[in-house]
Amino acid sequence: MTAHTDWVFRWFHILAGIMWIGLLYFFNFVNAEAMKEAAAAGEAGPISKYVLPRALFFFRWGAVVTWLFGAALLGSYQAPSGNGFVAAFTLQGPMAPIGLGAWLGTIMLLNVWGLIWRNQKKVLGLVPATDAEKARARRVAFLASRVNTLLSIPMIFFMATGPTSMSQWIYH
Amino acid sequence: MKNPLDSIWGTVICGFVLTAILWAIARAIVSHAMGAGA
Numbered sequence: 001m002t003a004h005t006d007w008v009f010r011w012f013h014i015l016a017g018i019m020w021i022g023l024l025y026f027f028n029f030v031n032a033e034a035m036k037e038a039a040a041a042g043e044a045g046p047i048s049k050y051v052l053p054r055a056l057f058f059f060r061w062g063a064v065v066t067w068l069f070g071a072a073l074l075g076s077y078q079a080p081s082g083n084g085f086v087a088a089f090t091l092q093g094p095m096a097p098i099g100l101g102a103w104l105g106t107i108m109l110l111n112v113w114g115l116i117w118r119n120q121k122k123v124l125g126l127v128p129a130t131d132a133e134k135a136r137a138r139r140v141a142f143l144a145s146r147v148n149t150l151l152s153i154p155m156i157f158f159m160a161t162g163p164t165s166m167s168q169w170i171y172h
Numbered sequence: 173m174k175n176p177l178d179s180i181w182g183t184v185i186c187g188f189v190l191t192a193i194l195w196a197i198a199r200a201i202v203s204h205a206m207g208a209g210a
Contacts, residue, residue: 028180093205097198146177153187154194162198170195171202 006076013069017159019062021152023055028149031055032142048124056120063112067105074102097171101158108148108155115144 031047038044077084081092088099119137122129129137161170176182 028183032180091201094202096201096205100194100198143175143177146180146183149180150177150183150187150190153184154191157191157195158198171199172206 006073009069009073009076013066013073016062016065016069019058020066021156023059023062024145024148024152026055027059027145052120052124053126056117056124060112060117063109067109070102070105074098094171097158098162101155101162104151104155104158108151111144111148111151116141116148119144 031052035044035047038047071085074088075083075085079087079092079095081087081095084095087093087095088102091099119141121127122134122137123141174182176186
């Protein structure tokens with residue numbers, strides 16, 4: 001790969017990342033409390049029916065696109081010890097900071113598809129579930145979403161500082 | 173003890189604490205590699 005592809009991968013990685021993490025922060029900083037108040041007022045139905053399915057669509061596919069372009073970007077980089085993707089994920093020397101960011105992003109992607117989306121389908125009634133199963137699914141999806149919010153803080157730190165010239169001040 | 177993840181600000185604080193821990197690990201790995209390469 002060349003610098004001609006590098007900027008495309010970086011651009012789309014950031015665009016999709018804003019879509020993904022922006023919606024994650026919407027769910028956690030705005031929607032969680034809003035849904036509590038709306039449910040208490042008996043008005044949560046329209047949010048669940050019209051807003052959440054659309055938000056979850058862009059959220060989960062934004063996560064996939066972010067990861068794919070991030071992986072392509074790492075793979076296009078030639079680290080001193082070999083391919084950038086392998087060097088990052090094996091935390092080799094100066095690739096360790098971006099590698100930690102990549103690992104956090106990967107865990108978050110698995111969380112999105114394995115826990116959040118799987119349980120939200122039950123909560124939103126897209127797959128059949130009893131009331132008890134829905135209540136449990138709501139709690140699991142909520143905690144998984146909060147874990148991703150927690151992980152996003154170091155993940156963005158490593159994405160912002162790992163591959164830049166300022167890293168010499170932060171990691172040495 | 174309450175689960176810090178039940179509060180958005182508890183979640184954010186945990187995120188900053190984890191950042192500090194992981195930064196120390198990353199710094200140790202990078203310093204070790206630089207020392208080995210010197």
